[in-house]
Amino acid sequence: MKALINQPDQVVTEALQGMAMAYPNLIRLHENPQYVLRADAPKTGKVALVSGGGSGHEPMHAGFVGRGMLDAACPGAIFTSPTPDQIQEASTAVHGGQGILHIVKNYTGDVLNFQMAAELLQNDGIEVHSVVIDDDVAVKDSLYTAGRRGVGATVLAEKICGAAAEAGANLNAITALCTSINDSARSMGLALSPCTNPETGQASFTLGENEIEYGIGIHGEPGRQRIPWQPADTLTEKLMLPIIEDLPFKKGDEVLLFVNGLGATPLLELNIVYRAAARLASQHGLKVSRRLVGAYMTSLDMAGVSITLLRLDESMRSYWDAPVCTPALRWGC
Amino acid sequence: MKALINQPDQVVTEALQGMAMAYPNLIRLHENPQYVLRADAPKTGKVALVSGGGSGHEPMHAGFVGRGMLDAACPGAIFTSPTPDQIQEASTAVHGGQGILHIVKNYTGDVLNFQMAAELLQNDGIEVHSVVIDDDVAVKDSLYTAGRRGVGATVLAEKICGAAAEAGANLNAITALCTSINDSARSMGLALSPCTNPETGQASFTLGENEIEYGIGIHGEPGRQRIPWQPADTLTEKLMLPIIEDLPFKKGDEVLLFVNGLGATPLLELNIVYRAAARLASQHGLKVSRRLVGAYMTSLDMAGVSITLLRLDESMRSYWDAPVCTPALRWGC
Amino acid sequence: MGYAVVTLMQWITCAEEQFQSHLAELNALDAAIGDGDHGSNLARGFAKIREKLQANPPETPASLFKLVGMTLISTVGGASGPLYGSFFLEAGKIAGEQRELDDATLARCLQAGLTGIQRLGKAEAGDKTMIDALEPAIHALTNKAEMGVAAQKAREGRDATIPLIARKGRASYLGERAIGHADPGATSASLLLDCLASACLA
């Protein structure tokens, strides 16, 4: 496979090493088991935020470790959830005596491994709360599915809860905040190309010249539907309407609009999608007061985009604005 | 062509509109002619920095407009230099009475159009200096070429000179600083895939399953040589050695290491390249004291990477560390 | 017959070989309705198990099962890591101190393992998961069937997942698009039963 890698089975390890070398002031890498932690961890007296999941979604999650966001991230193999002992060790290493919040995306693997880790930590006498993020409206939430996937809301929850933890909020308050962010956020994505797993060299699916996977997740899994290409404004509407209708978002709501690139889509195109999404939001009476545009939660080299809307309240907004000092998100420091 | 666009000839305009909507506090967009300027321009009493070039390299240049970096950016059509009147109007709009520095990449089109603009501005009584960036060691610099291309050093020059302008340095001093950055920087890139121009729908070249274009520019032009795929560490060495030898960089030099993604290459891979590059730098006795890793100067959806080394002196280092408040580079604010 | 630790080691060794040689096939099945890593996941886990077994051969069935379960949990990740891991951990709890398991005890071990998977993953037969291969096979063993018959049941269970819509795991996101594909976990479970049958014969 033609990629900038050495050994396929060393991709994640070497990338983490490179990242740690590039941000020595912000993060540290622990190997065996693999996790990334704040350079100044553990922060005594602060609730610790730990997240993680399969690799291949960079900069998520390791790029969000640092002051004002995560205390530790546990990267699994490509698209494979981390293991319980990895999560347990990372959590223990950053525990500052005030308990731990696990922010977990709703995939069977992530949920099961974090659940096992939480049990191990509780056996060690460490208080752990978990919030499962499930914001993807492409998936029907019913008894007959594994429930909605966790996608873009994860990034927003990590930023906002990270600021709350930094400000000294306690575990119950941060857990409630995280739950409320998840309840107030909805997402949807589409892909213009498959992604190729560097560990296996295989493309996740094949798409015709003119085809799009609509309702895609972030692991190269096929979407709910295959549709023909349409102009960006139309495709954006096909993402925005199900999002707006689902919560439902209402006239007068203040929102954060997050346009996320899946990896290979140029910023030029993300900006065109942002333009269309912001216009649609206004047309529906939503007040877009905060925004994020860029590749923050990717699927390797997939071309495509996802959109997330988060209904902001005052505390979310001010935590969003608070300083964040991580490799991938940075302001106020 | 399957991209997130509407009309092919509206790609640049709509993307700029989207960008301006996403960063209302940092930048403003002027249409007809098209340019992006600081939200608070003109800054009286400050030297104004203006850059520009073809579009398709996002976030460069419009993403670098803001406090501590550019006062204005002039985006041309995809891969096509802006026009003299566009540059003239942008420069006039941000002129703060202390003269203007044009930072120009060494391509015939960019050089000619900026040169014409400078003449127009000088006729209007505005003092304009120009520094032409030509850091690409893939091109032989001789009487028999258009000279070396301007690549990665452009981003670094815009950041560092922007900080100097913000700190109140005068036009002569900033021009000298910019020249010295260009003299102290070298770059080289390679592509794993062509890019596709959304205005024409055409791929820039075709590459075999196992082929790489080595010594590539940023406009989809073919490189100097086509080579077979090799592991990331070897490819990184093939970029680093010509860079190190060219200046030459010497044992003990303090450097900034910039690993730049060309668009479609996942951060995972950029981090692997950064790891290899930083190791090579150490092995050559270079002290990497600052770094930048990410997609800052792209070629649309091209997969590939470029590396830039800048030999830092104390003033460059402190201007690099100074606050920068733009859509694409942000710290200290 | 009796299952001493050597026989059970043959089972696990066979599984390692099968997952390695079916790696691409399991990944491809998973790519069709999931994220394309099921083969890589199991191969990674069982490679680690082989390493550990070589370094520290266990002396009882229980310690073998525990080692397999713990290793799967700590090296596989994903959905299948905790699920197959629990399967072996729970099986190990039933095996006790015995040096050799009889047919009935082995069946009880496997049934406990299956219950562990279901407690964790909440899936039922028909949800298009590994359960669809494991349950009919283990049910047959509980009813004193030959091991070869159980393996046959598992293969049938795997094939029976093809026309199903998934209700658990990643494949559940696909709705109707999951129809027409065998479940990767049911396929790996069927390989596991094949190996148990061949270890019996050896």
Next chain:
Amino acid sequence: MGYAVVTLMQWITCAEEQFQSHLAELNALDAAIGDGDHGSNLARGFAKIREKLQANPPETPASLFKLVGMTLISTVGGASGPLYGSFFLEAGKIAGEQRELDDATLARCLQAGLTGIQRLGKAEAGDKTMIDALEPAIHALTNKAEMGVAAQKAREGRDATIPLIARKGRASYLGERAIGHADPGATSASLLLDCLASACLA
């Protein structure tokens, strides 16, 4: 013969049509040794020219040339915008107030245009640029050749760029890899001369 503004407008209209119909071909030539936009660049510039000519038909050759030159400079960008723009601006300066140019004056206009391109771009014949088509054609006109002959010279000049290594513009980055491809600028220049010849005949 005499070149009134109507004849020269036919020249420019023909050029617009030719660049439009050869857009893909010029882009492809440019993709081979440059960045693939030469056709789009010229098409954009000449489309704008047509718009302006329709709104405000110029009355003298000089004002036509000036309009064409200014429009190319302000809408084309890239290398070819300033170069072709200067060509027409300089040509216009020679045309003065005359309502109709004779052969000799037109030749002097074109020669001035060529000199303008060279002052700006510093290229010489053999550098694999538009100069290679323009120079032999304009040289022929200065020596009183027919327009058809000049167009033929331009085509030959374009073809002569094929075996060359480029010394100016983007193609110069390619070294030996530029060999075997016609220069896009020489190709567009040859189309320009073809149009001038056909405007003469009309």
